[in-house]
Amino acid sequence: MTDPSLPAADRTDIGPPTHPGPPSAQPVPTAASDPSPTAPDPRRVGSPLSDGEWHRLHPLTPLFRGGLFLVVVIGIVIANFRDRLIELFFPLPAGRSGRSAPPDPIDYVLSHDLAIVALLVIVGVAAILVGAFYVSWRFHTFRITGDDVEVRSGVLFRSHRQSPLDRVQGVNLTRPMVARLLGMAKLEVVGAGLDANVKLEYLSTSSAEAVRADILQLASGRQLAERALRGEPRTRREAASSAVSEGFTGLIAGAEQPVEDPASVVHIPIGRIVASHLLSGSTITLVVLIVGIVVGAILGTPWILFGVLPTVLGFGAYWVRGITKTLRYSIAPTSSGVRITFGLFTTVTEVLPPGRIHAVEIRQSVLWRPFGWWSITVNRLSGGSAAQSAADPFTTVLPVGTREDVAKVLQLMLPAMPEAEWPVVFDDGVLGPRADDPYTNTPRRARLLRLLSWRRNGFLLVPGVLLLRRGFIWRTLGIFPLARAQSFGLEQGPLARALNLAAVTVHTITGRVTGTLGAVDRDAALALFADASAATVAAAATDRSHRWAGEEDRS
Template identity: 55%
Template sequence: MSDPAPPAGPPAGPTPPSPMGGSGADALPPAAAAGASPQGAAPAVPRVSVRSPYSDGEWHRLHPLTPLLRGGLSLLVIIGVLVANLRERLIEWFFPVVTDLPPGGMPPDPVDFLFSHNLILIAGGVALAVVLVLLVLFRLSWRFHTLRIGDDDVEVRSGVLFRTHRRAPLDRVQGVNLTRPMLARLLGLAKLEVVGAGLDANVKLEYLSGKDAEAIRGDILRLASGRRLAEAREAGGERSSLVRQAAEAVGSGLQGIVDGEDFSDAEPQSIVRIPLGRLVASRVLSGSTIVLIALVVGIIVAASVSTLWLLFTVVPMFLAFGAYYVRSIARGLRYSIAPTPDGVRVTFGLFTTVSEIVPPGRVHAIEVRQPLMWRPFGWWSVSVNRLSGRASTDTSNDQLAAVLPIGTRADVERVLGIFAPGLSDDEWTLVFRDGILGPVENDPYVTTPRRARWLRPFSWRRNGLLVTADALLMRRGWIWRSLSVLPLARLQSVGLQQGPIARAAGTATVTGHVIAGNVQTSIGAIDRADALEMFARAARGGVAAAATDRSHRWAG
């Protein structure tokens, strides 16, 4: 079964299109084809104007401060080495009061050797030459790094000696990721990543001014939706000089640090707000804390036997856990999720701000999950499977998989409402009452039969499967409760497996084959006859959903 997109679901009111399916209601009519007109006829329709100066189909260079961020790390390393070797000389120059140290109190300064042999000018000249060579290389790299945004694709060319040309077709765009690292934010810059459909298919635009990055992202999403760029370009004449561009970027970056991020283009504003106390408590009440407590107990027991190895394990371990807690909490700060005309916008991060708009039809699976320690508070998290476009060697977790890190039931309803607006009232009942909170009386899900309850001793009643008109629902877990929602139009295929133990118990495992990710897409210990029926229903529903889907170009 191919990878189709879901049928359009009629959202209530003027809801923007969702990544789970549907087509935009504000599609613009296609532009008239440009071409030569016969004599006496109306002139050919000119190319429509664009929002961003970069989106005119011509080749452009990135921001002039790009070499500082892409190659500045090398300069910082060189400066660090020089400062490390000149530490005594710097202390003597700037803090002469503290230079009376006992003999052997500090290691010998290599600069003394340069002074004693009259090599200081030569060393300074070599260092200056290295810096100049690096600056020239950075400058050449910037001049040969260009981008072009056309009506059908985004292209990037880079490299001086070895040229690289990357192209991302707009009809295969899975999302546009805008990241503002801390140093880039101080300079008013951001990097844009166009997420492609395939391994190592992303196209990175680093770096751009924050204003240009936002405009380019909007242009790419509008072109990917099937619309032409109809907004008029701001009247600004020719582009300003490189020095002026750099000064304006730094000024806007510092102002942005003071004012915070501008989310005025997300309509409406974030539909979920995560209080700081809830965010911190959710990280404390997690599996990592249980592991930390177990390690502390083990260390206390081992300390009574030996203490030497603790010096090499305790401090690094606590530093690692501390870094994990700080990073996870900082990542959840400034969290925002909101529908936009081009999809769902998810933003998070305190030091490094990450923002991505997921267009319609790009979410392949959704999972609502609740750990045991969150249950008394009624907290849940929501994750999705989507194409990340990263290389196969990149084993890092998808940072945008958790579209709701922590939230109440009302928050979960709002998030699912924008990711799956096409669900009917009956299907919402199957998702919330019977799926997330179930099972209840007259459970519509097919579950583990009594004869096989030993395969799921705690969750055999909750372990269930259901196929609706639009989705494949998988309910599982007693300690970690979860519900997976697989849109039928996103299914690439449906699998049915039965091992020797399952054959003896008369059960089978049903798997929905979609894009790999954090969402669990299989469920086992289902009665064999029920599994065969659900397998057939999912196969028929997937074919029907693929035939009626129109979210490939959601505004076309």
């Protein structure tokens, strides 16, 4: 039975486990006590896996889910028999042995004629592991109904997770390099809540693409007209050969794109990606760290090199990973939302539905200013914790781009913003201030609190959006859709009270974009508080973005 008091994404099925059913290509029968929900309208889905019935994941899923465990076991074995392996490939002269320690288990087994017993034990353990992975796969099922995406897993302790379609914040498709070669992918449905994501790992690439499209179609409220089948049925051997061939092609050509998706609206040259990382704060930190280590080794003891070398190598790997994950970046509009893809070795793709953006920030460091480069980050529900949301790779929707790139991405992120308001976003907000500045800035009496940026530090309320402009060394412009705002706040400390100032805060979901602007005139802050509160109520009352293609689109 299911406890109805638990949240939908964290309900736990404590009843008896479902008896294993037929192979993964067929629906998995459910228990009699588990009523089948309403299946999606066949006209709204295009995958046979989106029929409201229980299905299993890809048959190779146990290999990938248990692969890390097997790698650890192999590493332990190699570490314990390292000397024997060295002697196997590099024999020592007769009478000499590289193993001065007592005999290892292999010597004991060989000296007591236990080779057959040891082999049987190894085969038995391997069989138990394979059986455990197989049983786990048999009991790991999912289904897509007209209202939810559900996943059941576990053998002894059963879990049942649900993600309501009307709370879907996005759908991620991740293809690790090895999985790509075998034509497999991970699908993650991002829910609106803490630890509310539902993962389907792994599916075949074609099934993952089709299931993702179905989930987004069902979440949008759009009814499909006709979906033509792509290609003719193939034999299993032809399908396997094609999957491997497409995997190698994808490594070279880039992320696979469905035919109906348009090309990326932004193209970032590799040289710009590398140069932007060379001119970043992480590079400066790495250089300072290396210089400090060298100076310490010269003036102090050379052993300092061995003590901090792992830290330098780890930081260097992080720096290189920052470049590789940005390669093959693309962003494009689709019928279901904005599609973002990046990654050289592991390809990650997310389709972000409309109305799921809670805040947008345009940022430029002083090192990028001569080249006219900018980056764009967003706040959006990720279904993870606060720390995971801050480290979410999808928060950066534009790693580095020109003014034209920024304009294209902003139009995708904020499609409802009136065209007449775009000049106050970039010309006045990003590049400003300039003559006749429409922003309300920090008054002159508080310039010591914002010594370099008091002319830029300001806000502007336009229809449907609040703009917060900050910084001189790191220029930022925060854009907050009022329909997504949670609340507004005013703060005033002793110093601000003496100077008749206040700090304004727009509260959104946790993320990398902050909504606080300090050193604002008190009367202007009070006026903004009243105007923004009223505008937020009006924007939320007319917002229909949770079902962005509803009944009016079905005709």
